[in-house]
Amino acid sequence: MVKGMFKAVASNARHTLVLAVAAATLAGGCATNDTGAAEVWDPIETPNRFIFSINRAVDIIAIRPMAVVYRDWMPKPAQRGVHNVLENLGEPVTAINEVVQGDPSRAATTLARFVVNSTIGLAGLFDVASSIGLSKTKEDFGKTVGYYAGVEPENGGPYLVLPLAGPSNARDAAGLMADYAVDPFRILTYALNVDQLLYSGTRYGATVLDTRVRTMYALDDLEKNSVDYYAALRSAYTQQRADLIRQKREKTDSRGELDRRDNVALVR
Amino acid sequence: MSLRASRRVVLFLAAGAATAFAAGALSMPALAAGDPKELIQKTADEVIQIIKTTKGVEREAAIEKILLTAFDMSYMGRAALGTHWEGTPEAERQRYLKAAVASEAHAYSERFGQYGGQTLSIGKVTPRPNGVSVVDSKLNQADGPPITMQWEVRDTGQGARITDVKIEGVSMVMTRRSDFNSYIQGHGGKVEPLIEELEKRAGK
Numbered sequence: 062m063v064k065g066m067f068k069a070v071a072s073n074a075r076h077t078l079v080l081a082v083a084a085a086t087l088a089g090g091c092a093t094n095d096t097g098a099a100e101v102w103d104p105i106e107t108p109n110r111f112i113f114s115i116n117r118a119v120d121i122i123a124i125r126p127m128a129v130v131y132r133d134w135m136p137k138p139a140q141r142g143v144h145n146v147l148e149n150l151g152e153p154v155t156a157i158n159e160v161v162q163g164d165p166s167r168a169a170t171t172l173a174r175f176v177v178n179s180t181i182g183l184a185g186l187f188d189v190a191s192s193i194g195l196s197k198t199k200e201d202f203g204k205t206v207g208y209y210a211g212v213e214p215e216n217g218g219p220y221l222v223l224p225l226a227g228p229s230n231a232r233d234a235a236g237l238m239a240d241y242a243v244d245p246f247r248i249l250t251y252a253l254n255v256d257q258l259l260y261s262g263t264r265y266g267a268t269v270l271d272t273r274v275r276t277m278y279a280l281d282d283l284e285k286n287s288v289d290y291y292a293a294l295r296s297a298y299t300q301q302r303a304d305l306i307r308q309k310r311e312k313t314d315s316r317g318e319l320d321r322r323d324n325v326a327l328v329r
Numbered sequence: 330m331s332l333r334a335s336r337r338v339v340l341f342l343a344a345g346a347a348t349a350f351a352a353g354a355l356s357m358p359a360l361a362a363g364d365p366k367e368l369i370q371k372t373a374d375e376v377i378q379i380i381k382t383t384k385g386v387e388r389e390a391a392i393e394k395i396l397l398t399a400f401d402m403s404y405m406g407r408a409a410l411g412t413h414w415e416g417t418p419e420a421e422r423q424r425y426l427k428a429a430v431a432s433e434a435h436a437y438s439e440r441f442g443q444y445g446g447q448t449l450s451i452g453k454v455t456p457r458p459n460g461v462s463v464v465d466s467k468l469n470q471a472d473g474p475p476i477t478m479q480w481e482v483r484d485t486g487q488g489a490r491i492t493d494v495k496i497e498g499v500s501m502v503m504t505r506r507s508d509f510n511s512y513i514q515g516h517g518g519k520v521e522p523l524i525e526e527l528e529k530r531a532g533k
Contacts, residue, residue, distance in 0.1 A: 291511070293504055300504070
């Protein structure tokens with residue numbers, strides 16, 4: 062595994078900086094656990110479960126009911142518009158990540174999308190770019206780290222449950238902070254003395270509602286049909302993030318995943 | 330002279346071997362590919378038919394029948410139990426498998442609700458050396474983007490059977506495995522409470 066890491070360093074010499082960050086983030090994860098999907102590494106399960114139960118209470122009392130109202134009462138075109146605006150605000154961060162991932166041409170497409178949708182698409186309300194052939198991608202720094210790290214993408218360091226944000230791990234939580242730090246909108250609104258509370262409150266409040274509506278079906282189903290919701294969500298989150306990273310690594314399909322499962326998971 | 334002759338023989342043999350190999354290589358994927366694709370298509374058609382025409386207990390029974398015929402539930406159940414399978418006596422294993430199938434059937438029959446015009450378009454089939462085929466597909470929805478589904482099909486001695494489904498990268502067997510394992514660990518490492526819970530869910 063360490064060898065694999067060095068190989069990755071050697072073959073991607075120009076991305077040394079990113080790798081250093083990746084290595085730092087994953088150092089803990091590398092040393093002890095690289096069994097990937099067999100079982101998610103969760104060394105602080107007790108505090109995680111504690112935050113998980115608080116999150117769940119907040120969700121049951123406040124977030125889910127609000128999301129249901131939003132889903133059922135807000136006209137569908139308006140919901141789509143809100144979603145598009147939020148996605149448009151995220152395009153610069155995606156473009157930055159695509160540059161770091163070594164794909165400047167894809168970053169250029171993302172920037173073109175941003176320019177088209179911000180102008181012709183009326184500040185992002187309409188996704189005009191998709192209809193003229195500029196396809197959409199979504200990247201974050203967690204994926205970027207996972208892309209470069211020489212470990213199985215199931216290994217994102219210790220599993221974490223973040224207050225409000227929910228399932229994550231060391232890799233994705235660090236990614237979240239990095240994305241926040243480089244976000245041009247955050248920097249710009251700060252520089253222009255826009256009321257930060259108002260700006261972030263509106264943006265992240267809307268993001269929470271939009272995301273909760275989009276995940277409602279899957280999460281309700283997982284909760285209802287699992288015997289240990291915490292463990293089921295931990296597994297599903299890890300698998301899905303790993304799948305996204307693997308898609309970046311081998312632009313084919315997830316056969317690698319199955320290869321490993323025959324070798325590792327079923328043997329245990 | 331003799332050298333040239335023997336070289337010709339070698340070439341001929343090589344050509345023959347190449348032809349035989351090519352024929353073998355061509356016929357093998359054809360055989361392997363036809364089956365899994367048909368199985369997924371047939372299963373999807375049947376499930377859509379069930380959602381359209383049945384409800385309640387009747388639907389649950391129909392889905393259970395599909396789980397037992399199109400899927401290899403004993404393989405999946407064993408994989409989902411993981412390390413705990415070995416230490417479980419045969420009678421308890423059978424009880425676990427029965428409870429797992431019944432609770433899955435119950436979950437599925439509620440999950441589907443009413444038919445919303447979904448269709449499954451099947452993509453490429455990837456046969457793998459260990460006899461497993463991976464079938465790519467997309468579930469097209471009336472509203473919203475298509476959902477990526479991958480099916481793992483293997484020949485288990487009774488013909489091709491589905492042994493796992495991955496939805497947007499999340500494997501059903503692997504998620505159940507984590508779920509069950511954690512539950513068992515939380516209940517003194519015993520399988521019995523899990524079986525009781527599954528039986529309770531199936532009868533709900």
